[in-house]
Structure formats: C-alpha cells, structure tokens
Amino acid sequence: MAAQETVEHKYVYDFAEGNKDLKDLLGGKGANLAEMTNLGLPVPPGFTITTEACKAYLTTGREPDGLAAQIEAHLESLEREMGRKLGDPQDPLLVSVRSGAKFSMPGMMETVLNVGLNDRSVVGLSAQAGGNDRFAWDSYRRLIQMFGKTVCEVPGEEFEHALDDAKRAKGTQNDLDLDADDLRGLVDAYKKIFAKHTGREFPQEPREQLDLAIRAVFESWNAERAVVYRRQERIPADLGTAVNVVAMVFGNLGADSGTGVAFTRDPGSGAQGIYGDYLANAQGEDVVAGIRNTVPLQELEQIDKKSYDELLDYMARLEEHYKDLCDIEFTIERGKLWMLQTRVGKRTAAAAFVIAGQLVDEGLIDLDEALHRVNGAQLAQLMFPRFRLDHEFQPVAKGIGASPGAASGKVVFTSARAVELAAEGESVILVRRETNPDDLNGMIAAKGILTSRGGKTSHAAVVARGMGKTCVSGADELDVNVPAKKFIVAGQTVTEGDIVSIDGTTGKVYLGEVPVMPSEVVQYFEGSLDPEHIDNPLVRAVHRIMTHADEKRRLRVRTNADTGADAARARRFGAEGIGLCRTEHMFLGDRRELVERLILASTDEEREAALAALLPLQREDFIDIFREMDGLPVTVRLIDPPLHEFLPPLEQLAVNVAVAQERGEDVAKEEALLAAVRRMHEENPMLGLRGVRLGLVIPGLFAMQVRAIAEAAVEVTRSGGSACPEIMVPLVGAVQELETVRAEAEKIIAEVVGDSGVEVLIGTMIEVPRAALTAGQIAEAAQFFSFGTNDLTQMGWGFSRDDVEGAFFWRYLELGIFGISPFESIDREGVGRLVRIAAEEGRAARPGLKLGVCGEHGGDPDSVHFFHEVGLDYVSCSPFRVPVARLEAGRAAITTTGSDSR
Numbered sequence: 001m002a003a004q005e006t007v008e009h010k011y012v013y014d015f016a017e018g019n020k021d022l023k024d025l026l027g028g029k030g031a032n033l034a035e036m037t038n039l040g041l042p043v044p045p046g047f048t049i050t051t052e053a054c055k056a057y058l059t060t061g062r063e064p065d066g067l068a069a070q071i072e073a074h075l076e077s078l079e080r081e082m083g084r085k086l087g088d089p090q091d092p093l094l095v096s097v098r099s100g101a102k103f104s105m106p107g108m109m110e111t112v113l114n115v116g117l118n119d120r121s122v123v124g125l126s127a128q129a130g131g132n133d134r135f136a137w138d139s140y141r142r143l144i145q146m147f148g149k150t151v152c153e154v155p156g157e158e159f160e161h162a163l164d165d166a167k168r169a170k171g172t173q174n175d176l177d178l179d180a181d182d183l184r185g186l187v188d189a190y191k192k193i194f195a196k197h198t199g200r201e202f203p204q205e206p207r208e209q210l211d212l213a214i215r216a217v218f219e220s221w222n223a224e225r226a227v228v229y230r231r232q233e234r235i236p237a238d239l240g241t242a243v244n245v246v247a248m249v250f251g252n253l254g255a256d257s258g259t260g261v262a263f264t265r266d267p268g269s270g271a272q273g274i275y276g277d278y279l280a281n282a283q284g285e286d287v288v289a290g291i292r293n294t295v296p297l298q299e300l301e302q303i304d305k306k307s308y309d310e311l312l313d314y315m316a317r318l319e320e321h322y323k324d325l326c327d328i329e330f331t332i333e334r335g336k337l338w339m340l341q342t343r344v345g346k347r348t349a350a351a352a353f354v355i356a357g358q359l360v361d362e363g364l365i366d367l368d369e370a371l372h373r374v375n376g377a378q379l380a381q382l383m384f385p386r387f388r389l390d391h392e393f394q395p396v397a398k399g400i401g402a403s404p405g406a407a408s409g410k411v412v413f414t415s416a417r418a419v420e421l422a423a424e425g426e427s428v429i430l431v432r433r434e435t436n437p438d439d440l441n442g443m444i445a446a447k448g449i450l451t452s453r454g455g456k457t458s459h460a461a462v463v464a465r466g467m468g469k470t471c472v473s474g475a476d477e478l479d480v481n482v483p484a485k486k487f488i489v490a491g492q493t494v495t496e497g498d499i500v501s502i503d504g505t506t507g508k509v510y511l512g513e514v515p516v517m518p519s520e521v522v523q524y525f526e527g528s529l530d531p532e533h534i535d536n537p538l539v540r541a542v543h544r545i546m547t548h549a550d551e552k553r554r555l556r557v558r559t560n561a562d563t564g565a566d567a568a569r570a571r572r573f574g575a576e577g578i579g580l581c582r583t584e585h586m587f588l589g590d591r592r593e594l595v596e597r598l599i600l601a602s603t604d605e606e607r608e609a610a611l612a613a614l615l616p617l618q619r620e621d622f623i624d625i626f627r628e629m630d631g632l633p634v635t636v637r638l639i640d641p642p643l644h645e646f647l648p649p650l651e652q653l654a655v656n657v658a659v660a661q662e663r664g665e666d667v668a669k670e671e672a673l674l675a676a677v678r679r680m681h682e683e684n685p686m687l688g689l690r691g692v693r694l695g696l697v698i699p700g701l702f703a704m705q706v707r708a709i710a711e712a713a714v715e716v717t718r719s720g721g722s723a724c725p726e727i728m729v730p731l732v733g734a735v736q737e738l739e740t741v742r743a744e745a746e747k748i749i750a751e752v753v754g755d756s757g758v759e760v761l762i763g764t765m766i767e768v769p770r771a772a773l774t775a776g777q778i779a780e781a782a783q784f785f786s787f788g789t790n791d792l793t794q795m796g797w798g799f800s801r802d803d804v805e806g807a808f809f810w811r812y813l814e815l816g817i818f819g820i821s822p823f824e825s826i827d828r829e830g831v832g833r834l835v836r837i838a839a840e841e842g843r844a845a846r847p848g849l850k851l852g853v854c855g856e857h858g859g860d861p862d863s864v865h866f867f868h869e870v871g872l873d874y875v876s877c878s879p880f881r882v883p884v885a886r887l888e889a890g891r892a893a894i895t896t897t898g899s900d901s902r
Contacts, residue, residue: 011053012070014077015046020322025050027242029100032342039321041314041339045081046095046246047074049214051102054240057218071214075245082247087206091128092121094139094248097213099220101241104343110150112213113283114143114248116206133180135253141183142283144190144202147209151216154197162189176281210245217243227816237816249338251331252283256304259284262297262311262328264319267347270354270537274298274312276328284329284340307337318342323364324373325355349378350538357541367548368894374545375891376861376884380404382521382542383880384470387503387514395508396490399450399475400805402461407448407470408501408513411494413482415442422446429500431487433480434473435460440588443469448502450509452478452487454806467566467878470504474806478509525573525883546883549890550574555867556874557885558633560854562586564624570879574886577633577724578625579786579876580854583705584639586621587614587646595646599676604699611704618705622712626723630716635726635786635854635876637765638705638741642690643698647677686791686800691731695741702729706745710752710760717758726761728786733768735777742781763850766838767791775838779845786876787835789855789863793822796831823856826863836870843871852876861888868892 018026018034026034030048037043049071056064079085084093094116117125117140126136148154163175166186170177178186194202203209220226221241230237251259262276276297301308311330314337318326327345331338347355356370365373384405387393409427412418418430422445430446432439434453443449443463448470451460464471479488485496492511494500501514523529524539534540558579559570567578587595594613601607625634647653653674660667682688695702706727713723727745732738742762749760766772767788775785794801801823812818826832835853842849852874857863859877864885867875869892877885 009064009066010070011050011064011067012074013048013050014074015043015048018048023102024239025052025242027051027100027244028102028104028343029098029341030242030244033244033246035321036318036339036342039317041317042337043339044247044249045078046244047078048100049243049245051240051242054218054221054242055238057215058221058240063215068211071210071245075210078245078247086210087116087118087121088124089120090124092116092124092206094125095210096244096246096248097210097217098244098246099217099241100244101221102239103235104346110146111284112143112146112150112216114139115147115209115213117143118204118206120204121206129250129253132253134178134183135250137180137183137187138178138252139250139283141187141190143209144187144194147202147213148190148194148197150220151212152194152198154194158193158197159190162186162193165189214243214245217241246340249331249333249336249340250283251279251333252281253334254281256334257332258282258303259331260294260297260300260329262315262330263345264315264326264328265351265355265358267325267327267345267351270325270347270351270358272358278303284331304332304335307332307335310337314339320364323359323369325351349381352378353382353541353545354537357537357544360544367545368552371545371548371552371887371890371894374887376864376888379521379542379887380881380884381505382538383519383525383883384505384522385516385518386505387501388517393501393510393512393514396492396511397475397477397509399452399472399477399507399509400454400461401503401505401507402454402473403449403464403469403471403504405448405470405504406501406514406516407504408499408516409447411487411496411498411500412442412446413480413485413496415439415445417496418442418445429502431478431480431500432460432482435463440585443467448472448504450475450478450500450502452476452480459802464504467880470502472502472504472507472509475507475509526569527572546574546887549887551890552893553886553889554893555864555872555885555889557882557889558635558852558854558874558876559879559882560858560876561625561879563621564628566879567625567628570882571628571632573879573882575632575879575882576874577635578629579635579852579858579874580728581625581634581636582640583618583637584641584645586618587639591617592646595643596673598698598701599643599647599680600672607698608700611700615704615708618708619712619715622709622725623715626712626716626725627721629724631722631724633724633726635728635763635784635852636705636709637728637730637854638692638695638702640691640730642682642685642688643680643694645685647673647680650674650677650681653677686794692729692737692741693731695729696737702741703744703748706748707752710749710758713758713760714753714756717756723758725758726763726784728763728765728784730765730788731768731791732764732766732778733770735774735781738764738778738781761850765854766835767795767855769796769834772834772838776841776845779842779849782842782846782849784850784852785838785842787838787851787853787855787872789826789831789835789853789857790823792834792855793827793831796827796834797822799823825860826857826866828866832866832870835867839870839872859885864888865892 015034015037018031020031020035023031026048033043053067079093082093084091086093094114096111096113097115098111122136122140126133129135145159149156166182191202251257258280259282260278265272266275274297277294278297278300279294325345326342329341331340352374356373359365360370387406409429411431412428413431418428419441421428427447429448429450430442431450434451449460449464451473452475454460454473460471461473477489487494499513501510520539521542529539556576558577559575560580561567561570561578562582562585594610598610657667657670657674709725713725716723729738729741745762761783763782763784765788766785839851851872853867854876858875859881864875875885
C-alpha cells in the first residue's frame, strides 16, 4: 500500500524517466526533453515537476505534501551528476526554470536562466569559466532581469532602460562592448530596480530563487494572457503546466559559444532544407528578443563545422523519430553542442499540406495520418485570395472578419450603383451601415462588402459567406452616410469612387488598393488547374489529401444554393446535391411587386391571380437548379420568413405616406400598403407568422410552390435529365402542421408527376426545440429531417442572432462563458443534444430516415465531426465551404494515434 501511495504522489521525474507520450503529465517541453534524452542526444541533465503538482498547488494555494522533498532529492541527484552544488560559491551549479504545458502556449511564463547565482557564486562562476569575469557578471545581470520580470513582475522596460544607459555611457549600441566592470555596475543598477518594485533585496539564497521560480510557473497558468490564449485556442483550463529544471549550459562564453533555433523543414512553405538562425556569444533569449542580428543557420558550417554536422544529424534523427517537422533550440558551449528543446513545429496552412504529402512520399506516415495532420481551417485559409504581405499598408479601421478573403475596389453605397459599375468592368466594395435583402444584387456584383454594424451572423456576413464574397462587418469606426455617398474614418473622408481594401480574415480596412494574390487552390477546385500536370507542390498535396478524404468519409456533403450559378459552382467544388434551396430569395428584385399584390389581395381572385403570376417564375428557377444538379438531390425549403420582410419598413413607409399626403398627392395605393404593413407588423417576427404558419394562413402559397417544384422536375426529366426534388417544410413544431401541408402537397404532386417517374420526398426542417423533442411523432409524417441549426441555436439559447453578437457576445467570450460563438460552432451539450435526441428518436420511429443539416454549422470543421458522431447522412454548407466540409468529413471518419492537428 505504501508503494502504491508513492507512485500516486510522484510529482518529479528525471528526464530519463519520461517519454514523448507523457505530455499530459510532463507537459510538451518535459516530455520531449525526456524523449531526446532516451534517444541519446546531448541534453543537459534535469528533471520535470508534473502538471499534477501544478493543479494541486492551484487548488489549495500551497505546494502539495511531498513535493519539496522530491525536488530536494532530484536536485541532489542532479548535483551528483554534474559534480557541482546549486549556488556553491567555489564551483556553482546553475539551472534554468522553464514552464511547459501540454500545448504550446505563448501566454505562459518565460524562462528564467542562471538560477543559483548570487553575490558570492558569481565569483566562482568566473573561475569556473577560466577567469572570465565578463561572462559571470553578464550571467548575473540576466538572472536579476529575468527573475525580476517573470517571477516578481518588475516592469521589464526598467531593466532595458538601465542597459541602454550603460551602453550610452560606454558610447556603444552593442551590449557585447560592455566589459566586466560595466556589467558589475549594471548588476548594482538592476538590484536597485528590483528592490524599488518588490520592497526587498534580490534573494541571495539559491534554493529560495529556485522555489520562487517554480511557484511563479505554477501561478502563470492563470495569468491573464495565458487565460486569454486558452480561450482563443479552446485549450481546457484544467490541464495545468509542468516545470522543467535544467542544468545550465552557456552560449555566452565567447566566440566559440552561441545559441540558435532550427527547423527540419521550412515552416512557411514546407520546402526541405536548412532553416534557422544562429547567434554567437549569446544566450537563448537574445535570439528571440532580437537585440542583435542573427545569422542564417547555414553560416554555422563556417563558424563551427563540427557542431553544424552534429546538429544536422540530430535534426534528421528527430524528424524521422517524430515523423514530422521539428522545431529545435540548441546551445553551443565552447564547441560542445547541447540540445535544449524540440517539439513538433507550428507551420503555415500551405506548409501543413505540403509537409504531410512529403512525409507520405518518404514512407514516414500513411495517408490516414496525413489527413489527420491538416484541417479545414487551414484549407479555408488557402482558398481565399490574400493581400501581398510585402507591401506596407496601415489599416484605418478594424471590424469583424465575417467572410474570409481579400478584396479591393471602388466604394459604392447603393446596390444599384454596385451593379452599374460592375457591369462596366469595375471592382467595387459595397459599403452600408448594414445590408438587407434588397442589397442582394449589389452584393452579388461587389467584390466585397463592408458594414459599420453587425457581426458574424448578420445578413451581410451570412450572405457573403454563402457567395464566397469577402466581408468585413461591424467596423464601427466608420461613420457611414449613405445619402451623402461618403464615410468618415480616422479623420479622413472617403467618397463614392475612392478605392478601399478589406481583409475578411483579419477584419482590417485599408485606404487605397492593396495588391491581391489569387488562390491556386480555388483554381484547382474549379477545374482550371490539373494537379497531375502542374509544378505546384501545394496543389498536388491538396489534391492527394482531398482524394483520400473523399474515399474515407461517410458523411455526404451538399451545398446551400438558390440559383443555377451557385449550384454549378458548388458542384465543381464537390457538392453532392443541394441541402438548402431558399425560395424566399426568388421573391426579390423585379418580383417584389407580385409579392405586394399577393399581400394586398382583398379577394380570393386577386390572391390567386398573384400566385398564378409567380408560379411560372418559380418553375423556371427550379428548372435551372435541377438541370445544374442533374441526378443529385435538391432540398427546396418552402418560403420561411414572414411576408412583411418583403415590404418597405413600417417607419419609412409611414413617413413617405405622410409627406405625400401633405403635398396633396394621390396615395391610395401607398395607404393600402401601409395598412397591410401595419396589419402584419410583429414585435418579434422571427417567432411569429412565418414558415409553416404562413403556409397554413395564406391559402395557395405553399401549393403554388409545390406545383412549381413538381412541374420543374417533370420538365427536366422529360427533356432527358434527372431531377431529385425534396420538399422541406420549415418551422414545424407539431406533427399536425406537417401532416396538413403534406396532405395538400401529395395531391398536387400526384396530379403533376403522373407517370413521369419523378419521385418527390417531403420532409421538414428541425429548427424549433419542440420539434427536436417530439421527433418520434414528426418522423411518422416526414421522409427526411434537415436540422436548421441557426434557428435551433437561436431558440435553444433564447438569443436573437441579429442583435446579440454586437450587444454582449464580446463580453461572454472575454469571460470564458463562450469559447466560441454558438452560431459559429455547434453547442454540443445543449443544441447538440437536441440534434442527438431528434436523430435517435426520429430513426427509432422511421428506420432509414434521411438526416442532414443545413445551418451555418454544416461547414464548420468542429461541427462536422459532431454530425458524423451522431450519425447524420450529410451536411450542407455554402459552395466555398464544400471542400472544407469534405476534408473534415474524411478526418472525422478516420481513427489515428497521431498527434493533434495543428
């Protein structure tokens, strides 16, 4: 029993006791130091204090029982191995203290070097270095600076100012020109700074220095910048960090010493070669801080060929062992190479795909692992055009990057002007306070959309993403004046015709034209680049991995498309049907007048005449879509939004009527329209007369749409094509609603289809929480479910998605209530549970029930994995997100023991 307790409470591990698979316990840095030690690489001896010790400390506010004794025992072992004692005045052992969580976290505590130095041991260090006083005092001043800043929160700039003062007094800008006396004086200055801010003298007891540094690492786990980074990267808050205590090796002993970083491949492009930086006579933080210019790693061959050759050998061994790009830190101490750290290196999206393909070619990984090592977010980055980074432009405003990409063009403020200039071959950016359905034509014509209001789920954002248009929303620094055709930002006035550039990834807005690079990956998906005959390693890698993803995935991928052009583009991108065709978009533009006639109809004859006029127009729309999707399923959603959305706003119409009456004009038609708008006005239209409710209240509306769909399918089929329509009834909350609509629809379909062979499915959108909870009943009347996760999220949370992002989501994200907006990625515990319940109970009632999703989550990488887990048949997303969904569906289908994707 005693032995068991000892194992359970083991808080400290020597490097030789760990391995790379113990990241949860030893953190990434400690696990990799252990792995290099076990590989026989020259790693300075040391030990790791586990994440369990950190969690215990953070829970109780004190070190766990037994930790101090274990540290003492491992420190004594380290002293025996090194033949020196910590802080010994004659022959001191010095150590570094480094944090090291499971995931690399820039917000964690920085390293403290040279722990163990004090006023007495600095003399011994000089003797140890052959009487090198300069080296000893330089090491001491570094300890005070790092310890003060990272352990005791002394403002770092005060130390930097003191260093600058010392260099000015010496008449130099290079810290290497400071001699031992200069550095001795700098140590005195640093001590005074430390005492001023901490109220105590710099600690002279070596063990106290070590203990305080270890405690500071533990506490840094909950530092503000670490918390912010974890939220941003969705890293769990309960992991804790490990602490690594490592015997010091010195790169600042002279010209035959130095420090550097190396990558086994180019992390920017994935190209094979020698990449890294080296700095002679320096310690590690000098490379990162940039206080002196480094030299390319290749120059180390001329400086120290022996160390260079050894380093290349170790790099090759590490890459083959880890089977991935490795990021390495090293120090050379008087010609002796020491390996201080390795980790699987971060890389750009392009490098991720290229390196994965290279490693397959080299036989280090298989295609499953290659697929695991890339992700949809990286693919999305590669698909959008981007600004050239070699041009210096300063943003004048920053909004929300609502739809990725980079776009430049002339500013326009109205949809009509956007269409007009685009027809003349001009690139335009449509600028509005916020967009509405009337702006659709202008949004189609524009290269990008910029609004001063709204968030990632505003009208502008959702429509832009669906069309693959660049969009920046919520740039509230813009004072937009549409009637005056101008906006003011940063004290500058931008008028119609001026050029602006917007970055839909970062949300930044620039004045003038920023050069744009087209995406070769999009050219590949659109078929204009042949991956088998192009000398482009990125395109070849994307093609290879996408092909494997398609072979592996179970989930089908459809698209959300409302026009034949959108359908054709999505099919080129790999869509296997349409999961959402919104019919309300077909009532805009020139057809608005017909909708007004329908709404204003006072008799059955007037209403039927308006519907009869709309029927052939709807039929032609569906014919176009069915032809483009020949042989693939097309889910058509019957009209969903409330009809008053197709009418002028109440306030605007009331003002127009009042002004016209004041002028004595004939306003009979406008008055009738105003009366209709007032009659239909709702305080909360998203929960009012819309969807199936509208179809049940307005006689003939759904019947007209069903007839148009069926007639279009028959015409396409009889002309040699293949139409596979699926009619989706929106906003159903009770099975009786669906039964009523289905009964009428089946009569019309039977009448129209006849012996044409066309089969029309009838199903519903699950977007009301009650529908999810009564899915077993609804499945009795539905041949398919499609989850409308936008509305299901809105109603499940009680959020108005048009309002909440700008109102308080920023605060929820800041507080950690959200890791990410639930409109961006599915809320698995809440809304996701509704989806799971509906899927299970629906299939229990109707085995083989077809299940899909058509909300914004259909193209979100993390959500795709969830939909795979709950057994949906397909996801549907905007055309430009189809490749992302295909990739993630493939990743969801594979199991791997490889490392987390980066």
